[in-house]
Amino acid sequence: MSQDHRFPEGFLWGAATSAYQVEGSPLADGAGLSIWQRFTHSPGLVKNGDTGDVACDHYRLWESDVRLMRELGLNAYRFSVSWSRVLPEGRGRVNQPGIDFYSRLVDALLENNIQPLVTLYHWDLPAALDDRGGWLNPDIPGWFADYATVMYRALDDRVRMWATLNEPWVVTDGGYLHGALAPGHKNLWEAPLATHQLMRSHGAAVQAYRAEGKHQIGLVVNIEPKDPASDSSEDLAATRRAEAYMNRQFLDPAIHGRYPEEMREIFGEAWPDFPQSEIDQIRQPVDFLGINYYTRSVTCDDPKALPVRAGRVRQKRHAYTETDWEVYPPGLTNTLTWIKENYGDIPLYVTENGAAFYDPPTVEGDELSDPLRVDYFRTHLRAAREAMRQGVDLRGYFAWSLLDNFEWSLGYSKRFGIVHVDFETQKRTPKASARYYSQVIRQGGL
Numbered sequence: 001m002s003q004d005h006r007f008p009e010g011f012l013w014g015a016a017t018s019a020y021q022v023e024g025s026p027l028a029d030g031a032g033l034s035i036w037q038r039f040t041h042s043p044g045l046v047k048n049g050d051t052g053d054v055a056c057d058h059y060r061l062w063e064s065d066v067r068l069m070r071e072l073g074l075n076a077y078r079f080s081v082s083w084s085r086v087l088p089e090g091r092g093r094v095n096q097p098g099i100d101f102y103s104r105l106v107d108a109l110l111e112n113n114i115q116p117l118v119t120l121y122h123w124d125l126p127a128a129l130d131d132r133g134g135w136l137n138p139d140i141p142g143w144f145a146d147y148a149t150v151m152y153r154a155l156d157d158r159v160r161m162w163a164t165l166n167e168p169w170v171v172t173d174g175g176y177l178h179g180a181l182a183p184g185h186k187n188l189w190e191a192p193l194a195t196h197q198l199m200r201s202h203g204a205a206v207q208a209y210r211a212e213g214k215h216q217i218g219l220v221v222n223i224e225p226k227d228p229a230s231d232s233s234e235d236l237a238a239t240r241r242a243e244a245y246m247n248r249q250f251l252d253p254a255i256h257g258r259y260p261e262e263m264r265e266i267f268g269e270a271w272p273d274f275p276q277s278e279i280d281q282i283r284q285p286v287d288f289l290g291i292n293y294y295t296r297s298v299t300c301d302d303p304k305a306l307p308v309r310a311g312r313v314r315q316k317r318h319a320y321t322e323t324d325w326e327v328y329p330p331g332l333t334n335t336l337t338w339i340k341e342n343y344g345d346i347p348l349y350v351t352e353n354g355a356a357f358y359d360p361p362t363v364e365g366d367e368l369s370d371p372l373r374v375d376y377f378r379t380h381l382r383a384a385r386e387a388m389r390q391g392v393d394l395r396g397y398f399a400w401s402l403l404d405n406f407e408w409s410l411g412y413s414k415r416f417g418i419v420h421v422d423f424e425t426q427k428r429t430p431k432a433s434a435r436y437y438s439q440v441i442r443q444g445g446l
């Protein structure tokens, strides 16, 4: 293997999941309702009426899932905690069985030399907090920090890596602006408020960690590079707005202590003047950033696509995934170098990267060939390695996802796993992409 394809000693090789997408048993052992439980049980909101009631049954199959991770050779696993398992009403009373579940999982991971990376919020807000306005309520940073503190006290003796929020952009855009995700609001005026309370909550949880925790904490964002469709001033301006909206709206306040000026251009009067003292609290030193990368967007001016007024141009010569995302590996290199240029030399992890391609619902035998996904991982791992060659301090990579799982409003119709799940029988079958990834891990490179 050439030097260019070798990854450093100590590099984290992981896979990622999130609570609502894999656990099932959403109300077991005293857990409270989450907004996703409500959303999936509201007719017509999720494809085929699918719910996370069973999902991958990971809440009951966690031991064999950890064994599977060990067999694949993973040395890291990123999962999220369901807030309403731990605090059924979102605040106040702690539900010890909920904590015990995650504590047992962490122990099992460590016994198998798999380092846990724990995400505190991957979209499943306690419904009781949504009843109080959810991410719009200015008290939520305190509620989130209290919940985070319960988790730090329970697990920080064993967990060395924490993430506050997963992809706040998706929470705001999908949950409050366009309504495709829970809690399903469509409101231009709410989206900026949700952004601000999410980011204040991130800041509050980092501050709480500095008081309680001994290891590392960071933020996970999704970045989709925006490449202009042409050199016209309209397309260039649309590209700048799209980049501010998706890629800088959250990192700018977290790292630089300001929102991009384009936010006002995008939201008009709906973007308020947030007090600088609150923005200053968002800006807390983080130990790392987690970057989720799936695709890029070739961007054009589109006056009808409100509020950003930017559209996406399909690339005829490139492959697209089942979620209609362009396969574009150089975008991962560009993303990682862009982060370094714009936000400094912060240690980075690719906390999600992967693709949905068609796989059959059931597998005959114990082999499943998924050549498109193998190719996706091969080319994206190369792209990650290339960013390191260009000086990016990349310390780990997590494939999305360990298992085929509940893909939010698309239900079970899209499969992202490196391990196939038969949702009738819960049988797990590693795909060729899992075997390929295992081999990369064993070799320490490509």
Ligand code: BGC
Binding pocket: 018, 021, 166, 167, 170, 222, 292, 352, 400, 407, 408, 416
């Ligand atoms: C999310 C995952 C999701 C994946 C694929 C990311 O935005 O963090 O929960 O399943 O993308 O859509």
